[in-house]
Amino acid sequence: MKIAIASGKGGTGKTFVSTNLFKTFESLGHSTLLVDCDVECPNSLLFFDLKKVSDTKVTEYRPIIDADKCVYCGLCYEYCEYKAIFYVPELKHIKVLDNLCHGCKACSIACKHGAIEDSSTEIGDVSFFSDSNSHIFVEGRLKEGKIASIPIIKSAIKEASLLSYEYLLMDSSPGTSCPFIQTAVRSDYIVLVAEPTPFGLSDLKQSVETLNSINKDYGVIINRSGLGDIKVYDYLKDNEIPIIAEIPFSKEIARYYSEGKLAVSHIEEVKILFEEISNKIMKNGNSIS
Amino acid sequence: MKVAITSRSNSMDSFLDPRFGRCAYFAIHDTETKETEFVKNPSKDVNEGAGPSAVKFIASYKVEKAVAGEFGFKIKSLMNQVNIQMIVIQEEKTIKEIVDMLNK
Numbered sequence: 001m002k003i004a005i006a007s008g009k010g011g012t013g014k015t016f017v018s019t020n021l022f023k024t025f026e027s028l029g030h031s032t033l034l035v036d037c038d039v040e041c042p043n044s045l046l047f048f049d050l051k052k053v054s055d056t057k058v059t060e061y062r063p064i065i066d067a068d069k070c071v072y073c074g075l076c077y078e079y080c081e082y083k084a085i086f087y088v089p090e091l092k093h094i095k096v097l098d099n100l101c102h103g104c105k106a107c108s109i110a111c112k113h114g115a116i117e118d119s120s121t122e123i124g125d126v127s128f129f130s131d132s133n134s135h136i137f138v139e140g141r142l143k144e145g146k147i148a149s150i151p152i153i154k155s156a157i158k159e160a161s162l163l164s165y166e167y168l169l170m171d172s173s174p175g176t177s178c179p180f181i182q183t184a185v186r187s188d189y190i191v192l193v194a195e196p197t198p199f200g201l202s203d204l205k206q207s208v209e210t211l212n213s214i215n216k217d218y219g220v221i222i223n224r225s226g227l228g229d230i231k232v233y234d235y236l237k238d239n240e241i242p243i244i245a246e247i248p249f250s251k252e253i254a255r256y257y258s259e260g261k262l263a264v265s266h267i268e269e270v271k272i273l274f275e276e277i278s279n280k281i282m283k284n285g286n287s288i289s
Numbered sequence: 290m291k292v293a294i295t296s297r298s299n300s301m302d303s304f305l306d307p308r309f310g311r312c313a314y315f316a317i318h319d320t321e322t323k324e325t326e327f328v329k330n331p332s333k334d335v336n337e338g339a340g341p342s343a344v345k346f347i348a349s350y351k352v353e354k355a356v357a358g359e360f361g362f363k364i365k366s367l368m369n370q371v372n373i374q375m376i377v378i379q380e381e382k383t384i385k386e387i388v389d390m391l392n393k
Binding site: 084087097 | 337341371
Protein backbone atom coordinates (compact mmCIF):
# COMPACT_ATOMS: atom_id res chain seq x y z
CA MET A 1 0.00 0.00 0.00
CA LYS A 2 1.28 3.43 -0.96
CA ILE A 3 0.62 6.37 1.39
CA ALA A 4 1.48 9.99 0.55
CA ILE A 5 2.03 12.56 3.29
CA ALA A 6 1.20 15.99 1.90
CA SER A 7 0.08 19.51 2.75
CA GLY A 8 -0.96 22.59 0.83
CA LYS A 9 1.01 24.87 3.10
CA GLY A 10 4.72 24.36 3.57
CA GLY A 11 6.07 23.92 7.09
CA THR A 12 2.99 22.23 8.54
CA GLY A 13 4.82 19.02 9.41
CA LYS A 14 4.90 16.60 6.44
CA THR A 15 8.43 15.49 7.16
CA PHE A 16 7.76 15.32 10.90
CA VAL A 17 4.74 13.05 10.28
CA SER A 18 6.48 10.98 7.56
CA THR A 19 9.57 10.16 9.59
CA ASN A 20 7.75 9.42 12.85
CA LEU A 21 5.12 7.40 11.03
CA PHE A 22 7.85 5.37 9.35
CA LYS A 23 9.46 4.57 12.71
CA THR A 24 6.08 3.61 14.17
CA PHE A 25 5.05 1.36 11.24
CA GLU A 26 8.38 -0.43 11.57
CA SER A 27 8.10 -0.83 15.34
CA LEU A 28 4.63 -2.31 14.86
CA GLY A 29 6.28 -4.97 12.69
CA HIS A 30 5.34 -3.78 9.21
CA SER A 31 8.00 -3.61 6.54
CA THR A 32 7.96 -0.01 5.42
CA LEU A 33 9.84 2.01 2.84
CA LEU A 34 10.28 5.77 3.24
CA VAL A 35 10.59 7.67 -0.03
CA ASP A 36 11.41 11.38 0.01
CA CYS A 37 9.46 12.75 -2.96
CA ASP A 38 10.00 16.38 -1.94
CA VAL A 39 12.75 16.51 -4.55
CA GLU A 40 13.22 20.28 -4.42
CA CYS A 41 14.15 20.07 -0.76
CA PRO A 42 14.55 16.47 0.40
CA ASN A 43 15.21 16.30 4.15
CA SER A 44 13.43 13.21 5.56
CA LEU A 45 16.62 11.20 5.62
CA LEU A 46 18.34 13.67 7.97
CA PHE A 47 16.51 11.90 10.79
CA PHE A 48 18.30 8.60 10.21
CA ASP A 49 21.90 7.46 10.26
CA LEU A 50 22.40 6.31 6.67
CA LYS A 51 24.97 5.41 4.04
CA LYS A 52 24.36 5.84 0.34
CA VAL A 53 24.31 2.52 -1.51
CA SER A 54 23.36 3.49 -5.05
CA ASP A 55 22.63 6.49 -7.19
CA THR A 56 20.72 6.67 -10.50
CA LYS A 57 20.96 9.82 -12.61
CA VAL A 58 17.72 11.23 -13.99
CA THR A 59 18.01 12.97 -17.33
CA GLU A 60 15.71 15.10 -19.44
CA TYR A 61 15.50 15.74 -23.18
CA ARG A 62 17.32 18.79 -24.55
CA PRO A 63 17.40 19.98 -28.15
CA ILE A 64 20.62 21.15 -29.80
CA ILE A 65 20.03 23.59 -32.64
CA ASP A 66 22.39 23.43 -35.61
CA ALA A 67 22.53 27.05 -36.75
CA ASP A 68 23.94 26.01 -40.15
CA LYS A 69 20.90 23.87 -40.97
CA CYS A 70 18.37 26.31 -39.43
CA VAL A 71 16.33 28.30 -41.97
CA TYR A 72 14.91 30.65 -39.28
CA CYS A 73 11.31 29.70 -40.05
CA GLY A 74 10.39 30.13 -36.35
CA LEU A 75 8.21 27.00 -36.14
CA CYS A 76 10.16 25.58 -33.17
CA TYR A 77 9.75 28.92 -31.39
CA GLU A 78 5.98 28.84 -32.02
CA TYR A 79 5.69 25.23 -30.80
CA CYS A 80 7.55 26.00 -27.56
CA GLU A 81 5.02 26.51 -24.77
CA TYR A 82 7.74 27.68 -22.37
CA LYS A 83 9.42 30.34 -24.52
CA ALA A 84 12.62 28.35 -24.16
CA ILE A 85 13.91 29.15 -27.64
CA PHE A 86 15.56 32.51 -27.95
CA TYR A 87 14.84 33.34 -31.58
CA VAL A 88 15.70 36.65 -33.29
CA PRO A 89 15.29 36.05 -37.05
CA GLU A 90 16.26 39.66 -37.84
CA LEU A 91 19.73 38.93 -36.45
CA LYS A 92 19.78 35.24 -37.53
CA HIS A 93 20.15 34.29 -33.89
CA ILE A 94 18.66 31.15 -32.32
CA LYS A 95 19.47 29.42 -29.04
CA VAL A 96 17.86 27.02 -26.54
CA LEU A 97 17.42 28.51 -23.06
CA ASP A 98 18.32 25.62 -20.79
CA ASN A 99 16.73 27.11 -17.68
CA LEU A 100 13.33 27.48 -19.40
CA CYS A 101 13.29 24.21 -21.39
CA HIS A 102 10.93 21.53 -20.00
CA GLY A 103 12.25 18.84 -22.35
CA CYS A 104 8.90 18.26 -24.08
CA LYS A 105 10.49 17.71 -27.52
CA ALA A 106 7.85 19.78 -29.36
CA CYS A 107 10.61 21.81 -31.11
CA SER A 108 12.14 18.62 -32.48
CA ILE A 109 8.76 17.59 -33.93
CA ALA A 110 8.25 21.10 -35.35
CA CYS A 111 11.55 21.26 -37.21
CA LYS A 112 11.25 20.15 -40.84
CA HIS A 113 14.87 20.96 -41.71
CA GLY A 114 16.78 18.54 -39.50
CA ALA A 115 18.29 21.41 -37.56
CA ILE A 116 17.43 20.02 -34.14
CA GLU A 117 19.55 17.24 -32.73
CA ASP A 118 18.37 15.20 -29.73
CA SER A 119 20.38 15.35 -26.54
CA SER A 120 19.82 15.05 -22.79
CA THR A 121 20.82 16.83 -19.63
CA GLU A 122 21.13 15.59 -16.07
CA ILE A 123 18.41 17.09 -13.86
CA GLY A 124 18.80 15.13 -10.65
CA ASP A 125 19.10 11.69 -9.10
CA VAL A 126 17.32 8.93 -7.22
CA SER A 127 19.46 7.52 -4.42
CA PHE A 128 19.13 4.46 -2.23
CA PHE A 129 20.43 4.61 1.32
CA SER A 130 20.83 1.95 3.99
CA ASP A 131 20.91 2.06 7.79
CA SER A 132 22.88 -0.28 10.06
CA ASN A 133 20.04 -2.85 9.86
CA SER A 134 20.24 -2.90 6.03
CA HIS A 135 16.96 -1.05 5.87
CA ILE A 136 16.56 0.78 2.55
CA PHE A 137 15.51 4.44 2.18
CA VAL A 138 14.89 6.22 -1.13
CA GLU A 139 15.43 9.89 -1.97
CA GLY A 140 14.75 11.88 -5.13
CA ARG A 141 16.81 15.04 -5.47
CA LEU A 142 16.49 17.78 -8.09
CA LYS A 143 19.79 19.28 -9.20
CA GLU A 144 20.33 22.87 -8.15
CA GLY A 145 19.16 25.32 -10.84
CA LYS A 146 16.94 22.74 -12.58
CA ILE A 147 13.17 23.15 -12.69
CA ALA A 148 11.65 19.83 -13.80
CA SER A 149 10.92 17.93 -10.60
CA ILE A 150 8.30 15.55 -12.05
CA PRO A 151 10.64 13.09 -13.85
CA ILE A 152 12.55 12.68 -10.57
CA ILE A 153 9.41 12.10 -8.49
CA LYS A 154 8.15 9.50 -11.00
CA SER A 155 11.52 7.80 -11.11
CA ALA A 156 11.88 7.71 -7.29
CA ILE A 157 8.46 6.10 -6.84
CA LYS A 158 9.06 3.66 -9.70
CA GLU A 159 12.45 2.57 -8.36
CA ALA A 160 11.06 2.22 -4.81
CA SER A 161 8.10 0.18 -6.07
CA LEU A 162 10.49 -2.48 -7.37
CA LEU A 163 11.42 -3.36 -3.77
CA SER A 164 9.24 -5.53 -1.57
CA TYR A 165 7.49 -3.82 1.32
CA GLU A 166 4.14 -3.75 3.05
CA TYR A 167 3.81 0.04 3.22
CA LEU A 168 5.44 2.72 1.14
CA LEU A 169 5.42 6.19 2.76
CA MET A 170 5.97 9.10 0.40
CA ASP A 171 6.94 12.50 1.80
CA SER A 172 5.41 14.83 -0.81
CA SER A 173 6.36 18.31 -1.99
CA PRO A 174 4.25 21.08 -0.43
CA GLY A 175 1.56 22.88 -2.40
CA THR A 176 -1.10 21.65 -4.78
CA SER A 177 0.75 21.87 -8.09
CA CYS A 178 2.29 19.12 -10.27
CA PRO A 179 4.80 17.67 -7.73
CA PHE A 180 2.00 17.08 -5.20
CA ILE A 181 -0.42 15.74 -7.82
CA GLN A 182 2.15 13.36 -9.31
CA THR A 183 2.83 11.93 -5.83
CA ALA A 184 -0.87 11.79 -4.91
CA VAL A 185 -1.99 9.95 -8.08
CA ARG A 186 0.56 7.23 -7.32
CA SER A 187 -0.78 6.62 -3.81
CA ASP A 188 -3.69 4.64 -2.38
CA TYR A 189 -4.28 6.98 0.54
CA ILE A 190 -3.19 10.53 1.33
CA VAL A 191 -2.48 11.96 4.78
CA LEU A 192 -2.96 15.73 4.64
CA VAL A 193 -1.11 17.56 7.38
CA ALA A 194 -2.76 20.87 8.26
CA GLU A 195 -2.26 23.55 10.85
CA PRO A 196 -5.26 25.30 12.44
CA THR A 197 -4.49 28.81 11.16
CA PRO A 198 -6.20 30.96 8.47
CA PHE A 199 -3.28 30.35 6.11
CA GLY A 200 -3.36 26.63 6.89
CA LEU A 201 -7.09 26.51 6.19
CA SER A 202 -6.77 28.33 2.87
CA ASP A 203 -4.16 25.84 1.64
CA LEU A 204 -6.02 22.85 3.10
CA LYS A 205 -9.07 23.78 1.01
CA GLN A 206 -6.94 23.77 -2.14
CA SER A 207 -5.50 20.36 -1.25
CA VAL A 208 -8.99 18.95 -0.64
CA GLU A 209 -10.32 20.33 -3.94
CA THR A 210 -7.35 18.85 -5.80
CA LEU A 211 -7.73 15.41 -4.19
CA ASN A 212 -11.48 15.40 -4.83
CA SER A 213 -10.85 16.15 -8.49
CA ILE A 214 -8.58 13.10 -8.82
CA ASN A 215 -10.86 10.90 -6.66
CA LYS A 216 -8.41 10.00 -3.92
CA ASP A 217 -9.16 8.86 -0.40
CA TYR A 218 -7.62 11.00 2.35
CA GLY A 219 -7.70 12.02 5.98
CA VAL A 220 -6.31 15.00 7.88
CA ILE A 221 -3.80 15.21 10.70
CA ILE A 222 -3.98 18.54 12.49
CA ASN A 223 -0.49 19.44 13.59
CA ARG A 224 0.33 22.02 16.27
CA SER A 225 -3.23 21.93 17.55
CA GLY A 226 -3.95 24.57 20.18
CA LEU A 227 -2.58 27.28 17.91
CA GLY A 228 -4.70 29.53 15.70
CA ASP A 229 -8.47 29.22 15.59
CA ILE A 230 -11.28 26.68 15.12
CA LYS A 231 -12.08 27.40 11.47
CA VAL A 232 -10.13 24.38 10.17
CA TYR A 233 -12.27 22.16 12.44
CA ASP A 234 -15.49 23.80 11.20
CA TYR A 235 -14.42 23.30 7.59
CA LEU A 236 -13.56 19.62 8.11
CA LYS A 237 -16.85 19.00 9.95
CA ASP A 238 -18.95 20.79 7.31
CA ASN A 239 -17.31 18.81 4.53
CA GLU A 240 -17.34 15.49 6.41
CA ILE A 241 -13.58 15.07 6.10
CA PRO A 242 -12.12 12.64 8.65
CA ILE A 243 -9.60 13.87 11.21
CA ILE A 244 -7.05 11.11 11.74
CA ALA A 245 -5.48 12.78 14.76
CA GLU A 246 -4.39 16.00 16.40
CA ILE A 247 -0.77 16.52 17.33
CA PRO A 248 -0.51 19.17 20.06
CA PHE A 249 1.73 22.22 19.73
CA SER A 250 4.68 21.36 21.91
CA LYS A 251 8.09 22.90 22.38
CA GLU A 252 9.43 19.49 23.37
CA ILE A 253 8.41 17.98 20.01
CA ALA A 254 9.87 20.98 18.17
CA ARG A 255 13.13 20.67 20.07
CA TYR A 256 13.62 16.98 19.16
CA TYR A 257 12.74 17.77 15.55
CA SER A 258 15.28 20.60 15.42
CA GLU A 259 17.94 18.21 16.70
CA GLY A 260 17.16 15.72 13.93
CA LYS A 261 15.59 13.24 16.35
CA LEU A 262 12.33 11.33 16.11
CA ALA A 263 9.81 12.41 18.75
CA VAL A 264 8.32 8.88 18.91
CA SER A 265 11.67 7.59 20.18
CA HIS A 266 11.82 10.12 23.02
CA ILE A 267 8.32 11.13 24.12
CA GLU A 268 6.00 8.39 25.32
CA GLU A 269 2.74 10.31 24.57
CA VAL A 270 3.89 11.00 21.01
CA LYS A 271 4.77 7.32 20.56
CA ILE A 272 1.27 6.31 21.68
CA LEU A 273 -0.31 8.98 19.47
CA PHE A 274 1.59 7.78 16.39
CA GLU A 275 0.58 4.18 17.12
CA GLU A 276 -3.05 5.32 17.05
CA ILE A 277 -2.42 7.23 13.84
CA SER A 278 -0.71 4.20 12.26
CA ASN A 279 -3.57 1.88 13.17
CA LYS A 280 -6.13 4.30 11.74
CA ILE A 281 -4.21 4.69 8.48
CA MET A 282 -3.65 0.95 8.11
CA LYS A 283 -7.35 0.30 8.76
CA ASN A 284 -8.21 2.85 6.08
CA GLY A 285 -5.80 1.20 3.68
CA ASN A 286 -7.28 -2.22 4.28
CA SER A 287 -10.75 -0.94 3.50
CA ILE A 288 -9.41 0.32 0.15
CA SER A 289 -7.41 -2.71 -0.96
CA MET B 290 20.67 54.44 -33.27
CA LYS B 291 17.50 52.96 -31.82
CA VAL B 292 16.81 52.67 -28.10
CA ALA B 293 14.04 50.71 -26.34
CA ILE B 294 12.71 52.34 -23.16
CA THR B 295 10.28 50.54 -20.87
CA SER B 296 7.14 52.63 -20.42
CA ARG B 297 4.08 52.42 -18.20
CA SER B 298 1.84 53.92 -20.88
CA ASN B 299 1.95 55.09 -24.49
CA SER B 300 2.80 58.80 -24.41
CA MET B 301 5.91 60.93 -23.94
CA ASP B 302 4.62 61.95 -20.48
CA SER B 303 4.44 58.32 -19.34
CA PHE B 304 6.84 57.19 -16.67
CA LEU B 305 9.59 54.62 -17.15
CA ASP B 306 8.30 51.14 -16.23
CA PRO B 307 10.68 49.73 -13.59
CA ARG B 308 10.33 46.14 -14.91
CA PHE B 309 11.92 45.10 -18.16
CA GLY B 310 10.31 41.76 -19.16
CA ARG B 311 6.82 42.63 -17.95
CA CYS B 312 6.66 46.35 -18.75
CA ALA B 313 3.44 47.66 -20.31
CA TYR B 314 4.94 49.36 -23.37
CA PHE B 315 8.25 49.86 -25.09
CA ALA B 316 9.06 53.34 -26.38
CA ILE B 317 11.30 52.74 -29.39
CA HIS B 318 13.25 55.95 -29.93
CA ASP B 319 15.41 56.69 -32.94
CA THR B 320 18.17 59.16 -32.03
CA GLU B 321 18.71 60.11 -35.69
CA THR B 322 15.11 60.88 -36.74
CA LYS B 323 14.17 61.87 -33.13
CA GLU B 324 10.96 59.87 -33.56
CA THR B 325 9.48 57.75 -30.79
CA GLU B 326 7.11 54.85 -31.44
CA PHE B 327 5.14 53.22 -28.61
CA VAL B 328 4.52 49.47 -28.91
CA LYS B 329 2.68 47.17 -26.51
CA ASN B 330 4.92 44.57 -24.86
CA PRO B 331 3.56 41.20 -26.07
CA SER B 332 5.28 39.33 -23.21
CA LYS B 333 3.68 41.38 -20.41
CA ASP B 334 1.36 38.57 -19.27
CA VAL B 335 3.05 35.36 -20.45
CA ASN B 336 3.39 32.59 -17.87
CA GLU B 337 7.10 32.01 -18.26
CA GLY B 338 10.07 33.54 -20.01
CA ALA B 339 8.83 37.14 -20.18
CA GLY B 340 12.40 38.46 -20.06
CA PRO B 341 13.83 36.42 -22.97
CA SER B 342 10.79 37.04 -25.16
CA ALA B 343 10.96 40.79 -24.45
CA VAL B 344 14.63 40.73 -25.51
CA LYS B 345 13.58 38.96 -28.72
CA PHE B 346 10.89 41.59 -29.25
CA ILE B 347 13.13 44.64 -28.90
CA ALA B 348 15.94 42.92 -30.85
CA SER B 349 13.52 42.64 -33.78
CA TYR B 350 13.48 46.48 -33.82
CA LYS B 351 17.29 46.38 -34.07
CA VAL B 352 17.76 48.54 -30.99
CA GLU B 353 21.29 48.99 -29.62
CA LYS B 354 20.34 50.11 -26.13
CA ALA B 355 17.60 49.24 -23.66
CA VAL B 356 16.55 51.43 -20.72
CA ALA B 357 14.65 50.00 -17.72
CA GLY B 358 14.49 50.24 -13.93
CA GLU B 359 15.98 46.74 -13.67
CA PHE B 360 16.87 43.70 -15.78
CA GLY B 361 16.27 40.13 -14.60
CA PHE B 362 19.21 37.73 -14.27
CA LYS B 363 17.97 35.43 -17.04
CA ILE B 364 18.35 38.04 -19.74
CA LYS B 365 21.74 39.65 -19.19
CA SER B 366 23.59 37.06 -21.29
CA LEU B 367 20.89 37.26 -23.98
CA MET B 368 21.32 41.04 -24.21
CA ASN B 369 25.04 40.47 -24.81
CA GLN B 370 24.30 37.88 -27.51
CA VAL B 371 22.21 40.38 -29.47
CA ASN B 372 24.52 43.30 -28.66
CA ILE B 373 22.03 45.41 -26.74
CA GLN B 374 23.54 47.57 -24.05
CA MET B 375 21.53 47.77 -20.83
CA ILE B 376 20.98 51.09 -19.06
CA VAL B 377 19.43 51.11 -15.60
CA ILE B 378 17.59 54.23 -14.43
CA GLN B 379 16.14 54.00 -10.96
CA GLU B 380 14.70 57.49 -10.57
CA GLU B 381 11.11 58.32 -11.56
CA LYS B 382 11.55 59.80 -15.03
CA THR B 383 9.23 60.33 -17.97
CA ILE B 384 9.98 58.97 -21.45
CA LYS B 385 10.46 62.58 -22.62
CA GLU B 386 13.12 63.20 -19.94
CA ILE B 387 14.95 59.99 -20.87
CA VAL B 388 14.80 60.81 -24.60
CA ASP B 389 16.26 64.25 -23.83
CA MET B 390 19.08 62.59 -21.88
CA LEU B 391 19.81 60.24 -24.81
CA ASN B 392 19.97 63.16 -27.26
CA LYS B 393 22.30 65.31 -25.18
